Amino acid sequence: MIMGKLKEKLSHLILPLSVLAILIVVNLIKGADYFSVTMINGALYGNIPNMLFGASELVILSIGMTLVTASSRGQDISVGVAAAITSAVFVQILMNSGEITWLTILVAFLASCVVGILIGAFNGSLVAVFKVQPMVATLILFTAGRSISFMIDGKLSPVLANELTSQIGGVMPGLPIQTPIILTAIFIVIVAVFLKVTNLRLYAETVGINAKAARLNGINPTKILFMTYMLLGICCAVAGFIAVTKSGRHDSVNILKYIEMDAILAVAIGGNSLGGGKFSITGSIIGAYTIEMLSRTLLRLEVNPETIKAFKAIFIIILMVVSSPVVRGYLATAKKRIGVGTVGDLAKKEA
């Protein structure tokens, strides 16, 4: 029974896991020292820790993106911009609070979460109440967001120069692992617990698969859509918080630029249908780490940083084609042809 369950789970994750495996093999061929880790100033550094560190924001955003995709059958393309706004709010509150303490950081962070929820509610209302296509609805904020973020900043790139925030974005004394990695892990645990103690999974999947039937079974699709967008808003706030503490300054123009596309890609690589319905957050998380690892692998292979995006694109095209229903169907047919030879029947059925 347990083996069966494991098998069921693994079959969904076969794509992201195999990609991850390929990348690891490539890295090992390049140099056997890939897994080596060194201790610098009491914290661990190396290829793997750096990859985990770099992927933090993407992982968190891809979790929220998975939920939104599942319930609304569409994607939110304003996540990077939303994170820019929430982190701008965070920075402003912190800088205007006089003394920077753990308490003021917490207050500023919670305030940025509230802003994230409001942004989610805005997008959610367009999608759930006014039935605007998710991508079109979030295009509004995508277009306007960085200007809003800039207005909140008030001046060019406010700098967060203090010990505490750089500990959040870097290393806490006494902890051997970089803080963003720990925060990401905590966030994943919170999400896992939330999914365990609520029916979010069942409701979101039901709404995404058949909203009409969901309503007839007592689910309010509008509420669920709202909720997933608000949860994504919180994800944006957390991602923005990590990004701004990492860089130490708030650069409205460049903070988490283009991350929305990577977040959507992470969901897709994770074996999730972008058309909504059943979802796997584990898949999306692995997908997010895969994307980060891909970028870093290309760097390690000494691909010119300017051309990395093109190579990344090629890799992703191959990935998407291999996992497309067309290729899968072809492979299945080929398998049958080798096997029993009932292709004629199959063709008849298809015709």
Add this chain to the structure above:
Amino acid sequence: MQSEKVLEMQGICKTFPGVKALSNVNFTLRKGEVHALMGENGAGKSTLVKVMTGVYEKDAGRIEVEGRAVHFKSPQEAQNSGIGTVYQEITLCPNLTVAENMFIGRGKYTFVNWKSMNAKTAKLLESLGIPARPTQQLSSCSLAVQQMIAIARAVDMDCKILVLDEPTSSLDADEVGKLFVLMRELKSRGVGIVFITHFLDQVYEISDRITVLRNGELIGEYEAASLPQFELVSKMMGKALDEVENLKRHEVFANDAVSPVFEATGLSSAAGVKPFDFAIRQGEVNGFIGLLGSGRSESVRAIYAADKITGGEMKLNGKKVKITEPIDAMMQGIGYLPEDRKGDGIIADLSVRDNIILAMQVMKGFFKPLSRKQAEGFADEYIKRLNIKTASMNTPIKQLSGGNQQKVILGRWLLTHPKYLILDEPTRGIDIGTKVEIQKLVLKLAEEGVSVTFISSEIDEMLRTCSRLIVMKDRQIVGELSGTNLTQKDVMQVIAGGSV
């Protein structure tokens, strides 16, 4: 002397994977007649029409248009041969003008002469008596007028055969009248019209002849004037009038002293059902009966608040309750198995387990998920109890056969332990064995004190399970039947005639 045949179809066969949709069907249309094509759902009407209009290719048979043998490979070819089709949903472009709609996609016009296009359209509209201006945007016309414009377009394209598939379903009585005026005008011009509708009165008002199909087979072709309504109904449903089956009907629940479990007064909904009163007692099985489109589904949907309720009040055990959304009905102990299993019932990609626990889980609440073990326990219980055939409880429900899907939905509602269960067409499209199982289950539930409203297109099923039949026609209740010696003939007569 017979008038000239404009379309003749002989021995038409069409098979879909696993289904014989049409077997050896003949159909003849004369010049200048309105010919009604009748049959219940799945009888093969739409398949025949689609073969006629080139949407499907026939497997076997012969089609002749005005004596010439034809073999349509596309709707375009059918159109070129003079067969025009107007569907229930209007397939014109609402954001273009009437005149543009009239001429769009008709080939030869590379450059548009707006003036002559509008003038031609105006002339055509006038000659057919359609109240619209050529430069008016189509969406600003009423549905009936849009329907007429679609017809006018077909007529202007020189059609000799006009297929009208449910043209009246979204029109009110007044608009139907106007449409009939137009149809008579076309008739007098010699156009042969194939008319498909679920409204019997309309059939008799306008048709010259009637062809009845059932289960893909031709039942017969009749002169409308010599086929009484109830005979038509019996031919559509496939029961000979004198056939009196020995039915093991459920004991009639005649105890008037018991007050109803559920009561509705003056209930109406946005789906167009006219205000009606309804009551059901504990352990009673009743049913709404009527042809498709009579409003039987809309009525039960109103009870469950599946469609927006527009008026009336509801009482449960004598206490007034407010039901505005399905969840309210569920919390009051009402369950609803919808007519459209695929569209409204199953959550296709979810597992059998999740589909079974869904309603019960929702009633428990968002913050009270069942543990995996509990969910598996419930799923296992109902898979066994209802004898659901599935590879495992983790199998997506879409991989199950129709009958087993239906049983999963039944299990979903049984798990909520309803006081009142509404089953709309639970037996449609499933095999005979499962049908019987479901009927038995309904009777058993009633014995246990559950009230059930049962709807089926098959009268014998209704007679076997229901102690009271509420007869519907044209979206209102026209009568009620109860008693131990009801026969199919009684029922059919009421459906056809509309009086008890």
